[in-house]
Amino acid sequence: MKLGRLNHVGVATPDVDAAAAVYAELYGATERTETKDFPHLGVRVVFVTLPNMQIELIEPLGEASPIHKYLEKNPKGGQHHMCFEVEDIVKARDAMIERGATVLGTGEPYIGAHGVPVIFVHPKDTGGVLVELMQDPALYQGEAGQ
Amino acid sequence: MKLGRLNHVGVATPDVDAAAAVYAELYGATERTETKDFPHLGVRVVFVTLPNMQIELIEPLGEASPIHKYLEKNPKGGQHHMCFEVEDIVKARDAMIERGATVLGTGEPYIGAHGVPVIFVHPKDTGGVLVELMQDPALYQGEAGQ
Numbered sequence: 405m406k407l408g409r410l411n412h413v414g415v416a417t418p419d420v421d422a423a424a425a426v427y428a429e430l431y432g433a434t435e436r437t438e439t440k441d442f443p444h445l446g447v448r449v450v451f452v453t454l455p456n457m458q459i460e461l462i463e464p465l466g467e468a469s470p471i472h473k474y475l476e477k478n479p480k481g482g483q484h485h486m487c488f489e490v491e492d493i494v495k496a497r498d499a500m501i502e503r504g505a506t507v508l509g510t511g512e513p514y515i516g517a518h519g520v521p522v523i524f525v526h527p528k529d530t531g532g533v534l535v536e537l538m539q540d541p542a543l544y545q546g547e548a549g550q
Numbered sequence: 551m552k553l554g555r556l557n558h559v560g561v562a563t564p565d566v567d568a569a570a571a572v573y574a575e576l577y578g579a580t581e582r583t584e585t586k587d588f589p590h591l592g593v594r595v596v597f598v599t600l601p602n603m604q605i606e607l608i609e610p611l612g613e614a615s616p617i618h619k620y621l622e623k624n625p626k627g628g629q630h631h632m633c634f635e636v637e638d639i640v641k642a643r644d645a646m647i648e649r650g651a652t653v654l655g656t657g658e659p660y661i662g663a664h665g666v667p668v669i670f671v672h673p674k675d676t677g678g679v680l681v682e683l684m685q686d687p688a689l690y691q692g693e694a695g696q
Contacts, residue, residue: 406578409602413559413632415679423677430649430675431634432552454634456555456602482678483629486559488577488600503576529576531569532628533561 405499408489411518411538412451412458416474417481420450420461427452427459441465442517449517460487460517485524487536493521496537505529513539520544551645554635557664557684558597558604562620563627566596566607573598573605587611588663595663606633606663631670633682639667642683651675659685666690 417423420439427433435453442449446469452459462484464471474484490496493513500507506526513521520539527534563569566585573579581599588595592615598605608630610617620630636642639659646653652672659667666685673680 407573407600410556410559410600413556413629415677417677426676427553430646430651431681454553454556459632478678480674480678482673483559483632486605486629500576505576527628528626530572531561531563532624532626535577 405490405496407537408491408540410457411487411489412460413483414460414462414485414487414534414536415481416462416471416478416484418463418475418479420448420463423461423481424450424452433459440517445517446470447517485534485536487522487538489540490537491540491543493523493537493539497523500525500529500537551636551642553683554637554686556603557633557635558606559629560606560608560631560633560680560682561627562608562617562624562630564609564621564625566594566609569607569627570596570598579605586663591663592616593663597663631680631682633668633684635686636683637686637689639669639683639685643669646671646683 424436433452433454437451439448439450443465446466448463448465450461462471464475497507497513506529508524508526513523516522518538518541520541522536522538525535570582579598579600583597585594585596589611592612594609594611596607598607608617610621643653643659652675654670654672659669662668664687666687668682668684671681
């Protein structure tokens, strides 16, 4: 198990469209995806694309959203997680458990906002940083390939 | 003024060497720089190198370190800033001011841990995210070129 490239930094915000406007108007980072809701994940998402990675802007969607707690502590928003690509998400999950880390949720990889399986590792394992591991999309063959 | 590539994510930690060991042992991210002290910046730094960017691990150095306040709020550490490359740091600074953002410190670019001039933009301007702008090292000609 070895970290690949940083796919994105997740940034929590009360309003993804207002946040995307800041990256566009203040910083000239105008390349962005459409606003998309993921009700089963409890988030509304916009990706701002930079030359070597994306910023994932994340707004809470629904009562059970995992972003509410973060925004309670940080009402203006802030850096929420870092997401790295791995060659094999199942092997990466197994390695995390074997090495004593805590995988959030059921521990089973699930399909994230990029359409590939992901897991999250508890911030206590990485010095307060919430780490997302994401199946490298270039190596993903869909459910049948898992 | 347009953001270029993400150069690094800054991660505050009480101990850069312990943090670097976590990235190596838990995640297999073994490529790192030597530990280096920057007394005039108030930080001790290790860079962990990933395929498309670096993680800048930052430990407070001295009483006046800008990292103390962050660690008071987040004793285990966490994500502290994102640093993006720009083609011309002076023009970028001017654009930030013109667009109503707050540049920290004196407002003058100064040499950061990478040996090129940087500025920091106040988190209030970017939805709670502290943004560092960094002269693209490939386009930097030293003090004489500024």
